[in-house]
Amino acid sequence: MKRYMSVLFTALVLLAVLVTSCRPAAPTPTPVPPTPVPPKVHPALADGKLTIAWIPKALNNPVFEMGRDGAIAKAKELTEKGPYQVEILYVGSVASDMAEQARVVEDVVAKGVDAIGISCNDPTGCVDPINKAIEAGKPVMTWDADSPDSKRFTYLGVSNYDGGKAAADLLIKAMGEKGKVALLTGVPGALNLEERMRGFKDFVKDYPGIEIVSTVACYDDIEKGVTVVEETMTAHPDLTGWFFVGLWPLFAEKGSMPLWEAAAKTGKLKTVAFDTLPVELDFMKEGYLQGLVGQKYWGWGYDTVQMIYDNVVSGKTFESWTDSGMDIVTPCNVDAMAEAWETIDFTKPLPPGLPCPEIEAKPPAAVKVVVIGKSVHPYWANVEKGTKDAAAKLGVEAIFWVPTKEDVAAQISTMETYIAMGVSGIAVAPSDPKALESYIKKAMDAGIPTITLDTDAPESVRLAYIGTDNYAAGVEAGKQMVKLLPEGGKVAIGTGSVTALNSIQRMEGFREAIKGTKITVVEPINNDKEDSATALDLAGATLVGHPDLAGAYGVYAYNGPAWAKAGKEAGKAGEVKIVAFDATPEHIGFVKEGVIHVLVAQREYMQGYKSVELLTLMAQKGIEGGMAEYKVPESKIVDTGVDVVTLDTLADYAATLDKLGIPREWKVE
Secondary structure (H helix, E strand, O other), rough: HHHHHHHHHEEEEEHHHHHHHHOOOOOOOOOEEEEEOOOOOOOOHHHOOOEEEEOOOOOOOHHHHHHHHHHHHHHHHHHHHHOOOEEEEEOOOOOOHHHHHHHHHHHHHHHHOOOEEEOOOOOOOOOOHHHHHOOOOOOOEOOOOOOOOOOOOOEEEEHHHHHHHHHHHHHHHHOOOOOOEEEEEEOOHHHHHHHHHHHHHHHOEEEEEEEEEEEOOOOHHHHHHHHHHHHHHHHHOOOOOEEEEEHHHOOOOOOHHHHHHHHHHHOOEEEEEEOOHHHHEEEEEEEEOOEEEEOOOOHHHHHHHHHHHHHHHHOOOOOOOOEOOOOOOOOOOHHHHHHHHHHOOOOOOOOOOOOOOOOOOOOOOOOOEEEEEOOOHHHHHHHHHHHHHHHHHHEEEEEEOOOOOOOHHHHHHHHHHHHHHOOOOOEEEEOOHHHHHHHHHHHOOOOOEEEEEEOOOOOOOOOOOOEEHHHHHHHHHHHHHHOOOOHHHHOOOOOOOOHHHHHHHHHHHHHHHHHHOEEOOOOOOOEEEOHHHHHHHHHHHHHHHOOOEEEEEEOOOOOHHHHHHHHHHHOOOOOEEEEEEEEOHHHHHHHHHHHOOEEEEEHHHHHHHEEEEHHHHHHHHHHHHHHHHHHHOOOOEOOOOOOEEEEOOOOHHHHHHHHHHOOOOOOOO
């Protein structure tokens, strides 16, 4: 019975399996897709637009304007990509003022911007404005200068502390491990500036020979920066290093800081600065700066906009600090950075600035001579070339310096700086011989051989004068005028100084040459005080006041072109006979036009060249030995002579320049 039941059970199981296997399979149910969940859209994007207020510390600053351009570029990219339109509102206070910046933040919130990127004037002062903006639903991030105690969602910027350490490293490499250093900052309390100085000071603690003697503030004001730098140079004439925590005074015109510029040109004073703007690159190329610590200005704007966009659109979060990186620029890679600015392409990697043999501290040259000119002008550019060519040939160091325009006080302060530095020799072109006499004596008393060039100070104790015999050159100018005006007539004279001896002698020689002729000089003499715009105004007024004017005499380099321009403007081109000193490309152009008739061309290149030659010999062989070997005449006047240039002699003059290797921008047709 049991066996029967077991068999029956087995049969039933098999039957069930067969029935199941033969039955058609049940259809697979179609999966139901989940109900899509719409992405959460930030309220700021409801209208399809994202407006970002990009707020710098102050407007009209090239650093911030570069960042603004980066912000606008990124906004354009994001807009083109879609789906949201991104707009940038660049707004700020005119000056670096925290109270005004707080009002700017309040104003943009009231206007309904969607988010804010801000460089804080004061870390504490920024806390309340930032937090109020966030409470109003406006995400805020900081860039360049942080407010870490605020509720901003991140800070984008260089590590200013590390930047300060990098600046200290550059300065010590340039000046050596001992010396006196000064620091220039902007607005005291600005966190980025304070961090730079903290990093700098911490780095130099390991160098006991470095003494920080002064820290001065300019409150982000260019003119104030110039003033405090020069005041510090006066208070510390033995200063050997500067750290410009920002570049404020470098925005001023060349010549604005004569003491700093003179000391930098000698090589004794080394300067390192933050930022890498074109103006700084120019200063570096000319030897005034040894190192720059640069921030990613374009990236400030470009990256800020992307980060704000990511935060608002997708809720992306960031670390408290986002490093924007920094650039180290030295003479070894300055050209590459200059090219980036020229092309506005900062995407290429910058070649390394270190190591850089050009900034390593070196012992002073055995011979270091200084040539001090009178003003910025092509004439003095030729003197500078002669100075440098002679120095290169002789293997000595020669510094050439001129003020922006004729400035007796600047010449005096520059001479005092070089005297204090104990250079090997000085050649100076006194704008006022009497005023320079005591300083020439001071140099001689300090054992520094001193000569004059271009214009003399014969009553001083100068050892020699190298340049044009200005009285004889004035006589030549007068003779040429007599040839041009055989029947006589009124002649006006334009000059840049009535005290400089070269001007006085040129006018005296001219008057001597026209004595006994029918030529008369219009009085008073036009004295433009070495200002070319004034020279043009005076020439025009003279032509109006003397419609029968027959001739004009240009005593200084720009006077001839002033007479030529005024004559053309008055419709008298070529009618008024013009005799002028010097032969710059501008002069030559007027000669070709037939507007200037005769040029008395000085040999300015030789003035610089011979000055370096004589000073070098005196430094190497003593004053008497050097003067004897150079065969300085008993008169102590080394006449470099003049060339009389007319349309007929232009080709001969060009050949003379070519033979000397003096470049010229004009061609003989």
